Amino acid sequence: MEEKVNGSYDADKIQVLEGLDPVRKRPGMYIGSTDERGLHHLIWEVVDNAVDEALAGYCTECTVEVQRDGSVSVTDNGRGIPVGEKKIVKNGKEVMVSAVEVVMTHLHAGGKFGGGGYNVSGGLHGVGVTVVNALSEWLEVEVARDGRLYRQRFNRGVPQRALAVIGKTDKCGTKVTFMPDPDIFETTDFNYDTIKTRLREVAYLNKGFTVNLIDSRDGRENSETFRYDRGILDFVDHLNRTKETIFPQSLYIEKMNDDNEVEIAMQYNDGYSENIYAYANNINTEEGGTHLDGFRNALTKVINDYAHANNLLKDDDKLSGEDVREGLTAIISVKLKNPQFEGQTKTKLGNSEMRTIVAKALTDGLGTYLEENPAEAKELVLKTITAARARAEARKARDLTRRKGVLESNALPGKLADCTDKDPAHTEIYIVEGDSAGGTAKQGRDRRFQAILPLRGKILNVQKARLNRVLENAEIKAMITAFGCGIGDDFDESKLRYDKIICMTDADVDGSHIRILLLTFFFNFMRPLIEKGHVYSAMPPLYKISKGKRVEYAYSDPELAAKLDGMGRKGCEVQRYKGLGEMSKDQLWETTMSPEHRTLIQITMEDAFEADEIFSTLMGDQPELRRKFIEENAKLIETKDLDV
Numbered sequence: 001m002e003e004k005v006n007g008s009y010d011a012d013k014i015q016v017l018e019g020l021d022p023v024r025k026r027p028g029m030y031i032g033s034t035d036e037r038g039l040h041h042l043i044w045e046v047v048d049n050a051v052d053e054a055l056a057g058y059c060t061e062c063t064v065e066v067q068r069d070g071s072v073s074v075t076d077n078g079r080g081i082p083v084g085e086k087k088i089v090k091n092g093k094e095v096m097v098s099a100v101e102v103v104m105t106h107l108h109a110g111g112k113f114g115g116g117g118y119n120v121s122g123g124l125h126g127v128g129v130t131v132v133n134a135l136s137e138w139l140e141v142e143v144a145r146d147g148r149l150y151r152q153r154f155n156r157g158v159p160q161r162a163l164a165v166i167g168k169t170d171k172c173g174t175k176v177t178f179m180p181d182p183d184i185f186e187t188t189d190f191n192y193d194t195i196k197t198r199l200r201e202v203a204y205l206n207k208g209f210t211v212n213l214i215d216s217r218d219g220r221e222n223s224e225t226f227r228y229d230r231g232i233l234d235f236v237d238h239l240n241r242t243k244e245t246i247f248p249q250s251l252y253i254e255k256m257n258d259d260n261e262v263e264i265a266m267q268y269n270d271g272y273s274e275n276i277y278a279y280a281n282n283i284n285t286e287e288g289g290t291h292l293d294g295f296r297n298a299l300t301k302v303i304n305d306y307a308h309a310n311n312l313l314k315d316d317d318k319l320s321g322e323d324v325r326e327g328l329t330a331i332i333s334v335k336l337k338n339p340q341f342e343g344q345t346k347t348k349l350g351n352s353e354m355r356t357i358v359a360k361a362l363t364d365g366l367g368t369y370l371e372e373n374p375a376e377a378k379e380l381v382l383k384t385i386t387a388a389r390a391r392a393e394a395r396k397a398r399d400l401t402r403r404k405g406v407l408e409s410n411a412l413p414g415k416l417a418d419c420t421d422k423d424p425a426h427t428e429i430y431i432v433e434g435d436s437a438g439g440t441a442k443q444g445r446d447r448r449f450q451a452i453l454p455l456r457g458k459i460l461n462v463q464k465a466r467l468n469r470v471l472e473n474a475e476i477k478a479m480i481t482a483f484g485c486g487i488g489d490d491f492d493e494s495k496l497r498y499d500k501i502i503c504m505t506d507a508d509v510d511g512s513h514i515r516i517l518l519l520t521f522f523f524n525f526m527r528p529l530i531e532k533g534h535v536y537s538a539m540p541p542l543y544k545i546s547k548g549k550r551v552e553y554a555y556s557d558p559e560l561a562a563k564l565d566g567m568g569r570k571g572c573e574v575q576r577y578k579g580l581g582e583m584s585k586d587q588l589w590e591t592t593m594s595p596e597h598r599t600l601i602q603i604t605m606e607d608a609f610e611a612d613e614i615f616s617t618l619m620g621d622q623p624e625l626r627r628k629f630i631e632e633n634a635k636l637i638e639t640k641d642l643d644v
């Protein structure tokens with residue numbers, strides 16, 4: 001309930017409002033959630049501060065280190081948090097404390113004091129390092145500034161003593177080290193790959209900025225550095241690195257004024273999917289928004305206008321948005337002063353001015369490029385015309401198959417063992433490799449809510465095929481009818497017959513090959529399934545450990561070692577599973593299918609994208625990439641013999 005404040009300055013109230021209790025009481029409001037995603041958000045908040053310093057022109061490098069004890073430090077060479085004293089109200093009294101302490105303990109002091117300068121603050125919730133402090137068991141901040149090194153420590157947001165000078169230095173910058181509070185977070189185990197993916201993205205989005213990542217945890221030692229002098233141009237080239245491209249060089253467009261900045265990098269490849277990523281203030285705006293709308297509208301218009309003006313397209317013919325985006329890889333990155341984030345996950349940019357600003361940037365940039373490079377322009381227009389024709393043909397093929405009842409028939413595929421519950425909110429379907437594992441899964445499942453669809457052998461690699469070819473493949477047809485949600489432009493999530501689609505493949509090279517094929521199919525033809533989190537990978541155990549009557553399972557080598565330790569290694573028998581088929585129906589249920597004991601890995605867009613990429617590497621037109629991939633991944637193919 002909101003209280004009326006009757007004009008009087010009530011210091012105690014303000015103290016309560018500004019204190020960190022609200023953050024600890026409702027962490028989700030500030031970092032989205034308290035799961036793994038929320039946990040990593042803590043790192044992003046501190047890194048955002050370093051990026052802000054870089055955008056303001058004072059910082060060139062940032063280092064994230066996961067320490068041996070599981071805490072994380074973020075070090076930057078920015079100006080350092082100001083150390084001067086400020087007057088604040090603490091427990092109803094006016095007192096002087098350092099600016100460092102104010103920044104660390106006052107929610108609304110997160111922003112830079114003063115103002116002036118070019119400052120577009122990132123951060124999903126814009127509350128930054130204060131929130132990290134509130135949600136950490138302990139946090140230590142070190143500031144190097146004006147020749148001195150300062151330090152202050154906090155426990156659960158509460159300062160343990162005032163900021164102190166602890167030495168001299170000729171550097172400047174800030175180091176924040178924090179231990180996430182286990183009372184707040186469901187897990188406090190940071191994931192190297194998650195951090196790496198985000199830091200690489202930050203480096204791509206801020207050209208010239210160096211980001212180091214170090215993992216110092218026992219047994220997980222690792223380190224990497226990211227720095228891209230061509231920024232999002234390097235990003236686009238990276239995304240296309242396994243593909244044949246159309247323009248001799250990726251196109252870069254930049255427009256900057258006092259209040260905002262627009263950057264676009266784009267390149268076409270010979271594939272059929274569209275990969276456009278839009279960012280606002282370094283945040284991946286997954287739900288799109290005005291910047292993406294402006295880009296798409298302008299792209300369709302520029303290419304149609306050029307095609308008409310140069311008699312490549314008849315006056316009354318028109319290329320659709322999908323036609324001009326086929327095979328397009330693009331990054332749109334905008335930076336602006338007061339970003340409005342909307343949508344369910346607050347990742348949709350709402351600022352209406354960005355629509356016209358981005359549209360104008362693209363119209364000018366791409367328009368000029370097409371005028372100046374008629375050969376490339378013609379190739380591009382012909383490609384989009386081919387796309388339009390193919391789309392028309394695919395539509396015909398789809399209409400035909402639809403009439404024949406392939407896509408929308410009620411007849412479910414014969415191999416499908418459906419579940420009895422018909423409410424899609426409760427049900428799941430296992431896609432299982434091979435009839436034999438399929439048989440075991442059918443016997444082991446809980447038939448009330450688990451359906452089994454066995455696939456025979458490999459499915460088609462859909463990457464180089466258009467819809468009509470894809471629809472000829474029996475395994476794919478079986479999946480389409482079983483899922484019920486249609487594909488491509490006809491995809492309709494509300495018709496999906498299962499909440500979870502679980503790929504259950506052997507834990508070996510062939511198994512991961514099949515999983516990659518499945519993900520490539522979903523990625524290209526049922527992408528919302530992945531975006532909405534419906535796709536999972538089952539995790540069968542790698543080892544069975546028996547000692548007398550006691551049986552345990554291990555899902556990884558470290559887990560095997562730990563379990564063997566726990567069981568007192570003597571007399572343990574270890575069996576390495578080579579495939580699902582080696583398990584009995586009870587073992588399969590217990591280890592891989594029972595909701596109580598199983599581990600499911602939710603497939604993210606990043607995973608799917610990687611799968612798609614692996615495919616172009618393995619199957620694509622560039623043999624040298626293929627060779628490199630196989631060399632780098634040869635260890636996957638080695639088998640390990642265990643001798644206990």
Ligand code: 0RA
Binds near residue numbers: 076
């Ligand atoms: C407040 C004001 C200024 C910088 C910062 C905070 C700042 C915070 C963090 C957190 C991590 N690294 C940081 N670097 C800087 C402006 C400083 C000035 O005007 O001198």
